[in-house]
Amino acid sequence: MRSLTNYSKLCVHTQTNKPWTIEECITQYAAAGVSAISIWRHLLEGKDLSEIKELLIKNQMEVVALVRGGFFPSVDDKQRALVLEDNRLAMEQATALGAPQVVLVCGADPNQSLKVSRQQIKEGIIALLPQAEQLGVKLSIEPLHPMYAGDKSAISSLGQANDLCEEIDSPWVGVAIDVYHLWWDDQLEKEIYRCGKSDNIFAFHVCDWRVPTIDFLTDRGLMGEGCIPVKQIREWVEKAGFDGYNEVEVFSERLWAQDQKLYLEHIKKAYLNHS
Amino acid sequence: MRSLTNYSKLCVHTQTNKPWTIEECITQYAAAGVSAISIWRHLLEGKDLSEIKELLIKNQMEVVALVRGGFFPSVDDKQRALVLEDNRLAMEQATALGAPQVVLVCGADPNQSLKVSRQQIKEGIIALLPQAEQLGVKLSIEPLHPMYAGDKSAISSLGQANDLCEEIDSPWVGVAIDVYHLWWDDQLEKEIYRCGKSDNIFAFHVCDWRVPTIDFLTDRGLMGEGCIPVKQIREWVEKAGFDGYNEVEVFSERLWAQDQKLYLEHIKKAYLNHS
Numbered sequence: 001m002r003s004l005t006n007y008s009k010l011c012v013h014t015q016t017n018k019p020w021t022i023e024e025c026i027t028q029y030a031a032a033g034v035s036a037i038s039i040w041r042h043l044l045e046g047k048d049l050s051e052i053k054e055l056l057i058k059n060q061m062e063v064v065a066l067v068r069g070g071f072f073p074s075v076d077d078k079q080r081a082l083v084l085e086d087n088r089l090a091m092e093q094a095t096a097l098g099a100p101q102v103v104l105v106c107g108a109d110p111n112q113s114l115k116v117s118r119q120q121i122k123e124g125i126i127a128l129l130p131q132a133e134q135l136g137v138k139l140s141i142e143p144l145h146p147m148y149a150g151d152k153s154a155i156s157s158l159g160q161a162n163d164l165c166e167e168i169d170s171p172w173v174g175v176a177i178d179v180y181h182l183w184w185d186d187q188l189e190k191e192i193y194r195c196g197k198s199d200n201i202f203a204f205h206v207c208d209w210r211v212p213t214i215d216f217l218t219d220r221g222l223m224g225e226g227c228i229p230v231k232q233i234r235e236w237v238e239k240a241g242f243d244g245y246n247e248v249e250v251f252s253e254r255l256w257a258q259d260q261k262l263y264l265e266h267i268k269k270a271y272l273n274h275s
Numbered sequence: 276m277r278s279l280t281n282y283s284k285l286c287v288h289t290q291t292n293k294p295w296t297i298e299e300c301i302t303q304y305a306a307a308g309v310s311a312i313s314i315w316r317h318l319l320e321g322k323d324l325s326e327i328k329e330l331l332i333k334n335q336m337e338v339v340a341l342v343r344g345g346f347f348p349s350v351d352d353k354q355r356a357l358v359l360e361d362n363r364l365a366m367e368q369a370t371a372l373g374a375p376q377v378v379l380v381c382g383a384d385p386n387q388s389l390k391v392s393r394q395q396i397k398e399g400i401i402a403l404l405p406q407a408e409q410l411g412v413k414l415s416i417e418p419l420h421p422m423y424a425g426d427k428s429a430i431s432s433l434g435q436a437n438d439l440c441e442e443i444d445s446p447w448v449g450v451a452i453d454v455y456h457l458w459w460d461d462q463l464e465k466e467i468y469r470c471g472k473s474d475n476i477f478a479f480h481v482c483d484w485r486v487p488t489i490d491f492l493t494d495r496g497l498m499g500e501g502c503i504p505v506k507q508i509r510e511w512v513e514k515a516g517f518d519g520y521n522e523v524e525v526f527s528e529r530l531w532a533q534d535q536k537l538y539l540e541h542i543k544k545a546y547l548n549h550s
Contacts, residue, residue: 110486110501110502111502113504114459114461118461145421145422146420146421146422146459146460147420147421147422147488149458149459149484150484150485150486150487150488150501150502151486151487151502156459156460156461157460157461160461183424184389184421184424184431185421185431185432186389186393186431186432186435209424209425210425211385211425211426212425212426212491213422213425213491214491216487216488216489216491226385226425227385227386227425227426229388
């Protein structure tokens with residue numbers, strides 16, 4: 001497998017360095033030679049987006065994605081309408097920051113069947129298409145690990161995400177492939193080639209699965225700390241035609257407790273050695 | 276969906292009532308009108324199996340399964356050989372207790388690829404076939420939730436378990452379908468009918484998935500406490516030709532902390548109302 005030899009394709013999610021503000025993420029990533037960022041929306045609350053955009057330009061920082069929209073399903077009609085408004089706001093924020101895509105965590109409501117939740121996800125994305133096209137913002141369906149099927153995502157495999165993309169059939173809708181969510185699936189390689197054929201791979205996220213994992217949300221590992229064959233999956237994604245960024249997205253209480261500048265250097269090492 | 280109206284198909288796993296000894300499980304289940312049990316092996320340590328067998332007969336208690344064998348994969352050859360011996364012991368214990376099947380938690384070694392682990396699982400099961408046939412003990416492959424793919428089971432979906440059964444192609448090898456592990460899968464109904472066609476459904480386990488789930492191992496819910504469509508899945512399994520027991524298998528610190536006799540009555544209510 002071909003190794004990564006430089007940082008030209010390295011992108012870091014702001015949530016990976018949760019203790020930092022958006023301004024700190026931008027300036028620290030730039031200082032460390034990281035030239036791309038995926039921005040989590042809660043960091044934008046109360047901020048003037050034109051100032052953030054200016055800081056990004058000043059630091060020659062490319063925005064890979066705005067994270068995250070989605071959460072479409074609900075038994076409550078009003079809630080579903082509210083969520084569509086929030087997704088429209090996300091697309092406007094993406095436009096303001098120059099982010100080409102909004103990553104969708106699709107959602108699930110445990111008070112209804114997965115089948116109904118999946119239908120509502122499809123209807124939600126279709127409702128957003130006119131604005132996506134108008135603004136030129138892509139929508140990336142991120143299948144989440146089946147351990148989140150109860151309340152976070154009724155889309156649990158790349159096969160399902162591909163089915164959904166093919167049903168919606170829009171150049172503005174594709175997938176975000178995250179090794180953490182999908183590494184266990186014996187259909188993964190096949191499904192990566194399937195979405196590659198339609199140019200539907202919009203994003204690629206890396207981290208690792210620790211053994212044992214002790215928390216459902218905040219015990220991810222840095223690449224090399226777990227059992228995911230990250231390099232192997234990156235090779236499949238590249239073979240499928242993807243040439244975008246490798247986005248480091250790690251949620252970890254353990255790693256958030258470290259000095260974040262030192263941790264960023266560990267991220268860079270792990271990126272070259274294990275992804 | 277057809278409701279359950281009596282306890283004739285109710286089986287309880289001893290681990291559901293973890294605070295109880297094997298003797299307490301047998302006598303308490305019988306006193307409560309539960310006529311079938313699946314026995315976890317650690318309860319047999321230091322016991323005279325003929326005495327347990329006698330107690331089972333005295334209480335007219337049917338043994339549905341011995342739990343558990345498996346754990347085949349390892350980077351270490353010696354460890355793999357040891358594990359085969361342990362599986363042979365499990366089959367002997369099953370015979371001694373009159374259990375028609377041993378449930379297999381197939382295992383995974385995070386130090387090698389899932390592909391290699393899956394190959395070792397297949398080889399392990401094949402190595403056990405002569406003794407399975409000789410003793411008349413069935414081996415039930417239980418696919419585990421993908422959140423256990425790191426170290427407990429490289430078999431994460433019913434589709435994979437079905438593939439494995441078809442490759443091994445023995446009347447002594449089938450699957451144990453546990454709603455907790457498989458409910459999220461959009462291929463589940465189809466794969467249930469697939470293994471039903473080959474008479475490969477050896478066991479059906481019920482419980483529920485709580486939202487939120489706070490522990491990877493011991494936060495299962497009683498049927499009705501979560502979001503799994505247990506009745507729906509039972510209907511599919513019955514439509515596929517299965518007419519065995521519905522085995523209640525719940526691991527829960529919360530429920531183990533309750534008075535176990537009262538809890539057993541709750542189990543019976545949940546069984547009729549939500550499974």
